[in-house]
Amino acid sequence: MLLIYTHKITPRVRYTFKHIITRVLQIPISFTNKVEEFVAHNGPKFSYTKVALGKEFFIKSHDLLFQQGIRDVEIHMQKWKGVPCFFLQGDKSNIPFDIFSASFYLITRYEEYLPHIKDKHGRFEAAESIAFKYKFLEKPLIDIWSYMFLEELKQRFPEYKYSSRKYSFISTIDVDNAFAYKHKSFVRTVGGFFKDAYQLKVFNLWDRFSIRFNIKKDPFDTFQKIIDLKKQHDIRTLFFFLIADYTTFDTNVSASKTKFKLLIKNMVDYARVGLHPSYYTMNDLAMLKKEKERLEAITNMPIKRSRQHYLRFSLPDTYQKLIDLEIEEDYSMGYASHAGFRASTCTPFYFYDIDFEIQTPLKVFPFAVMDTTLNDYMKLTPKQALGKIRDLKNEVKRVNGVFITLFHNESLSGYQRWRGWSRLYDSMLKIVKA
Incomplete structure (x- = not known):
């Protein structure tokens, strides 16, 4: 166990340290704000405060984890061993920047609470993020920092037995249009x-x-192909079904259609199924509840996973609504326009509600790349898209993270705008499992 001394044990401190040290680095931790307890501890330990107690392993703290609510935060980007970092704390700290405050800023999406320009769908734009501005959007920076921090710990406490996690992959499929023409x-x-x-x-x-x-x-009926590939490559696969009433942005088959219901029931037998809340549910709890209950009536089981249609969510409001409806996992954390890591991590994390200063039970699974991003926004060829997927997968594998992709059943069809893309999914699975 690693003992951490800090002058004040806040919810932000507990949340951030547990993500980095326990979830990413697999090291159990304990906190104390009593100097005598810290001094008496014989195992690995370090202090996180303003001034070192003695000659212990010490990280000088920024104020962010001891504040409440949202305040203007100045970001001055520097580099530590060639890696971007901010919240520099000087040479007296064993790590020259506050890795924990910087990670909290990124993982909570602190900047999305601040005034910003939204895109035409009311979403936070990738170009507004510091990850885009400072060119680290395609790197899981928090995980990279964590492993660099681990190397410092190993040098200071070489006798401690360190565990390590394993790289894993999750394939997620959004079903915006189950069929192109049928039903x-x-x-x-x-x-x-x-x-x-x-x-x-x-x-x-x-x-x-x-x-x-x-x-x-029907060209969009690629579900058996997806299931066959799931079995062939032995991958974890999740389907998110849009079952909303028809709108300009929600154009799936009606949930009242028997064939559509049978399709969903069939997918439940082979993979996990979640809700794809419709375009307008971002700010509408009643509509979100209606769609959740509709899918539960079809599957005859509680729905615990979701991903917002058009990746349209607003923090903290949309996540608070999901929590109210007892959704346990959200897979919306990513950008439509850019590949990469919106929360700068490839490790699933619990949503921290800055409004209430609590860690919530909603677990966020950040995805790294989406098929429509590669095709519609980045205008890549299938070969270029595969190269981009390989690069992102390699970034995740270096830190033993969770690589999550977002595809649509349509993109496996090779139909219309997806002409030439039908084999990309299979090729991707070979790469991510290699």
Whole structure:
């Protein structure tokens, strides 16, 4: 056990130290604010305060973990052993910056509570983040800092037996449109025919007709392929189903359709299923509750996982709503426009509610890359996209983290805008499991 002395044991201190030292580095910890207890301890220990007690391993603290609420925080980026860092504390500290305050700032998304410009969907933009501005968005910086800190601990306490975690991978699939043409309502089908005819999309017209009359298979029906690949590569797979009422942004098959219900029930037999809350649930608890209960009625089991449609969430409001509805895991932490690590970590963490200054029971699983980011935003070719995935996977593997990807059933179809992308998912699985 590692004993930590600090002049004040706050919820922020407990939260941050447990993430870095216990979850990332697998070292059990204990806190004390009594000098005599710290001095008497014979095992590994260090102090986290303003002034060292003696010649112990010492990290000089910034004020952030001893404050409450949101305040303006000045960020001056420097480098420690070539790695970006901030909250520098000088040479007297064994580590020249406050790794814990800096990690708290990043992992709680502190900057998303501050005034910022939102994109057209009301989301925090990647370009507003310090990770983007200082070019470390594609690095799990907190995990990198943690392992650099571990090396310092090993030098100071070489006799201690250190454990290590293992790299792992989670594949997540968002089902925004279970089918391209099948099982849509009569009105939507007729409207689609007229729209394609007006725009002279002859191939689309033929596809609509042939799929509607069972001459061809619906291109978005790639679920058996996903399950087969799951079994082949032995990977953990999660499906998030959008089962909202129809809106401009929510265009899936109606949840009242028997075939759609059967699809969801079938996926429950092979993988874990979660909710994909619709576009407007970001600020609407009643709508979120309605959709959760709808999915639970289909699966006949409590729904504990979710990912916001369009990755549309606002901190802390959306997460507070998820907690109210007893959602235990959220997979929304990432950007639509950029690949990388929104919270600067590849380790699942518990959401810290700065409004109430508590660690909540909601566990956040940050993803690193999404198929639509690679195709629609970054305009990469499938080969370039695979290279980007490989680079991100390597970053995660270096720190034995959890690599989480976000794909859609549509991208395995090779249909329309996904032409040439149908084999990317299989190729990715070979890389991430290598």
